[in-house]
Amino acid sequence: MDIKQFRYFVAVAEALSFARAARSLNMSQPPLSRRIADLEADLGLRLFDRTSKKVDLTPAGETLLPYAREAIRVFDAVLRAARSLSPSRSRQLSIAFPPETSRSVLLSVIGRLQREQVEINLVEAYAAEQQRLLAAGEVDIGVLRHPFDKRGLRASPPLQQSLGVIIDAKHPLAELDKLNLKDLSPYPLVQFPRTHGPELYDEMLDRCRAAGYVPPRILQSGRMTATFLKTQSAVILAAAPFLKRRGESGTKELTWRPLEGSPINLYTSVVCRSDEYVGLTRMAVDVIFECLQHDEAWAPVPPPVRSRTGEMKFKKHRSLTRATRRQPANQAR
Amino acid sequence: MDIKQFRYFVAVAEALSFARAARSLNMSQPPLSRRIADLEADLGLRLFDRTSKKVDLTPAGETLLPYAREAIRVFDAVLRAARSLSPSRSRQLSIAFPPETSRSVLLSVIGRLQREQVEINLVEAYAAEQQRLLAAGEVDIGVLRHPFDKRGLRASPPLQQSLGVIIDAKHPLAELDKLNLKDLSPYPLVQFPRTHGPELYDEMLDRCRAAGYVPPRILQSGRMTATFLKTQSAVILAAAPFLKRRGESGTKELTWRPLEGSPINLYTSVVCRSDEYVGLTRMAVDVIFECLQHDEAWAPVPPPVRSRTGEMKFKKHRSLTRATRRQPANQAR
DNA sequence: AAGGGCAATACCCGCTCGGCATCGTTGTGA
DNA sequence: TCACAACGATGCCGAGCGGGTATTGCCCTT
Numbered sequence: 195m196d197i198k199q200f201r202y203f204v205a206v207a208e209a210l211s212f213a214r215a216a217r218s219l220n221m222s223q224p225p226l227s228r229r230i231a232d233l234e235a236d237l238g239l240r241l242f243d244r245t246s247k248k249v250d251l252t253p254a255g256e257t258l259l260p261y262a263r264e265a266i267r268v269f270d271a272v273l274r275a276a277r278s279l280s281p282s283r284s285r286q287l288s289i290a291f292p293p294e295t296s297r298s299v300l301l302s303v304i305g306r307l308q309r310e311q312v313e314i315n316l317v318e319a320y321a322a323e324q325q326r327l328l329a330a331g332e333v334d335i336g337v338l339r340h341p342f343d344k345r346g347l348r349a350s351p352p353l354q355q356s357l358g359v360i361i362d363a364k365h366p367l368a369e370l371d372k373l374n375l376k377d378l379s380p381y382p383l384v385q386f387p388r389t390h391g392p393e394l395y396d397e398m399l400d401r402c403r404a405a406g407y408v409p410p411r412i413l414q415s416g417r418m419t420a421t422f423l424k425t426q427s428a429v430i431l432a433a434a435p436f437l438k439r440r441g442e443s444g445t446k447e448l449t450w451r452p453l454e455g456s457p458i459n460l461y462t463s464v465v466c467r468s469d470e471y472v473g474l475t476r477m478a479v480d481v482i483f484e485c486l487q488h489d490e491a492w493a494p495v496p497p498p499v500r501s502r503t504g505e506m507k508f509k510k511h512r513s514l515t516r517a518t519r520r521q522p523a524n525q526a527r
Numbered sequence: 528m529d530i531k532q533f534r535y536f537v538a539v540a541e542a543l544s545f546a547r548a549a550r551s552l553n554m555s556q557p558p559l560s561r562r563i564a565d566l567e568a569d570l571g572l573r574l575f576d577r578t579s580k581k582v583d584l585t586p587a588g589e590t591l592l593p594y595a596r597e598a599i600r601v602f603d604a605v606l607r608a609a610r611s612l613s614p615s616r617s618r619q620l621s622i623a624f625p626p627e628t629s630r631s632v633l634l635s636v637i638g639r640l641q642r643e644q645v646e647i648n649l650v651e652a653y654a655a656e657q658q659r660l661l662a663a664g665e666v667d668i669g670v671l672r673h674p675f676d677k678r679g680l681r682a683s684p685p686l687q688q689s690l691g692v693i694i695d696a697k698h699p700l701a702e703l704d705k706l707n708l709k710d711l712s713p714y715p716l717v718q719f720p721r722t723h724g725p726e727l728y729d730e731m732l733d734r735c736r737a738a739g740y741v742p743p744r745i746l747q748s749g750r751m752t753a754t755f756l757k758t759q760s761a762v763i764l765a766a767a768p769f770l771k772r773r774g775e776s777g778t779k780e781l782t783w784r785p786l787e788g789s790p791i792n793l794y795t796s797v798v799c800r801s802d803e804y805v806g807l808t809r810m811a812v813d814v815i816f817e818c819l820q821h822d823e824a825w826a827p828v829p830p831p832v833r834s835r836t837g838e839m840k841f842k843k844h845r846s847l848t849r850a851t852r853r854q855p856a857n858q859a860r
Numbered sequence: 861a862a863g864g865g866c867a868a869t870a871c872c873c874g875c876t877c878g879g880c881a882t883c884g885t886t887g888t889g890a
Numbered sequence: 891t892c893a894c895a896a897c898g899a900t901g902c903c904g905a906g907c908g909g910g911t912a913t914t915g916c917c918c919t920t
Binding site: 544545546556557560561564577578579580582 | 866867868870
């Protein structure tokens with residue numbers, strides 16, 4: 195019996211759906227069904243009443259749920275504590291986030307890492323820059339958008355955000371609840387500088403064109419983004435929580451609208467150098483991943499769409515220990 | 528990461544020896560060494576300072592130990608609770624022990640099971656009788672001596688007890704600290720009735736003869752055992768804690784002596800019907816096993832001797848859930 | 861100097877778990 | 891009313907994890 199079984203149980207109990215729970219666990223539905231069946235067999239009771247249409251906790255499952263959560267909580271806490279005991283040269287970590295990271299996410303990351311006594315050095319950078327910083331050792335952990343070069347890096351499973359559109363509250367399009375990319379046609383698009391992430395930049399524009407939106411002009415994002423949006427009737431593609439970040443100024447006068455059918459998605463991973471996914475760094479990577487995942491607006495795994503188009507399969511990580519073990523252990527000298 | 532790694536860590540920390548810890552975990556030493564190395568790699572720190580002569584906790588290991596224990600404690604408690612949630616027809620279990628079970632073991636078993644709200648029905652019986660009771664369904668769990676017929680039963684790993692000799696405190700042999708089987712030659716032997724466990728009975732006598740002790744008479748053990756020992760200068764082979772059981776009468780006048788080189792050992796397993804090692808029953812089996820194991824005088828696993836003679840290899844159990852699952856799951860109807 | 865004890869390493873194998881494909885059922889919309 | 895869509899269960903397969911045995915290497919003892 196493994197603590198994983200409890201995680202599976204809790205995931206299903208929270209999603210009340212095997213398929214959704216499986217997605218949030220980054221696995222497929224059949225093995226999850228089996229693991230739950232195994233657990234039920236072991237415990238000698240049914241945890242869920244399930245039909246093909248509905249999944250409900252049985253009374254027994256209901257009673258068990260909080261205890262399972264508690265066991266997981268304690269276990270994770272100990273593991274985190276153990277990992278952060280690591281005698282890293284120091285307890286400092288440099289972590290890079292994309293500039294448009296929402297404030298709420300940053301706050302929870304900082305809060306949780308401070309509780310583990312980590313000194314954080316925050317860096318703001320796009321994918322290309324982050325890759326350089328990671329490679330140069332100037333940053334320990336990066337949060338970056340796909341696609342990026344994964345060589346030598348350990349990347350978490352991708353998290354998905356559906357992009358919408360930010361416009362001035364008085365913009366003509368603000369009348370509509372959901373926008374279509376075509377609706378944007380008359381308006382200029384604000385984009386981050388292409389050099390900061392050429393692949394993503396190109397893909398976003400491709401998607402726009404494919405859906406019939408060819409921006410009349412493209413404006414460089416920068417300090418003046420809000421001004422562009424107000425004075426030029428420009429639009430910018432962004433995930434829902436983007437606005438949350440900009441408590442500073444003008445937030446009230448901007449508004450966000452989702453895109454019909456989520457035609458553009460952002461995939462994000464938490465990343466560190468492969469050989470450093472261990473101890474303190476690993477603890478922090480896991481914590482950051484959880485913070486992102488639990489933030490609303492981050493889907494744990496690309497929805498069905500992904501497996502149909504076959505694009506961006508996520509490879510499971512092989513555990514590092516096996517590889518590590520093969521090298522001389524250089525201990526007990 | 529699995530809770531097992533914590534168990535391994537704690538076992539090594541308690542034994543301060545990989546070999547001993549491995550034995551107490553019913554596994555061999557090499558895999559344990561690797562699991563610990565893996566854990567250290569994962570955490571990014573050394574848990575033990577080890578040379579070929581000594582194993583010590585590092586400071587980090589020292590700090591971690593109590594937390595690891597706590598995580599295990601919580602996890603096991605939840606698992607026990609979950610298993611005992613099982614809607615067994617009732618919360619009653621019939622448990623059979625060999626008559627010579629020490630009182631201390633019985634007390635801890637009863638205490639722990641009562642804490643799980645189990646109603647216990649204790650039965651006193653030797654192996655042969657226990658097998659009948661198990662097969663007939665009149666008893667749910669048995670604690671019985673090897674060898675016994677394992678068909679249809681799920682048996683825990685065997686626990687070992689070294690037999691010594693109980694004699695009257697005034698017996699001539701009481702002068703010696705350690706006895707040799709040959710020393711017993713002049714004295715009659717008290718044995719349980721052969722029908723209660725013919726194989727064990729025969730093996731014990733074989734061992735005696737092999738070591739040069741051919742009892743002049745064999746007396747049937749019963750209510751009058753103590754009297755035999757006092758009036759006939761008889762001897763009885765028993766594990767160390769046997770005396771603890773007999774708080775009733777005469778304990779003071781009897782005494783126990785170990786046998787030089789532990790020539791005779793008792794192997795005991797906790798047993799239930801294979802298909803019932805699940806839910807409440809499984810919880811109880813595990814609890815009883817732990818109680819026996821933690822009682823001093825029960826070695827977790829036969830010491831090196833066993834693997835040399837090659838006798839009584841213990842087979843690992845395959846998990847039941849897998850097999851169970853293959854039958855129609857008859858749920859969701 | 862030889863031997864024994866112990867942890868580490870090499871190598872191997874079986875079981876477990878997760879993946880894909882498919883089925884059966886149920887609810888839904890044309 | 892029928893076909894389809896959604897979902898959980900099942901069959902089957904491959905990979906990797908974890909454990910087993912044999913062996914090495916180190917240190918201490920005699």
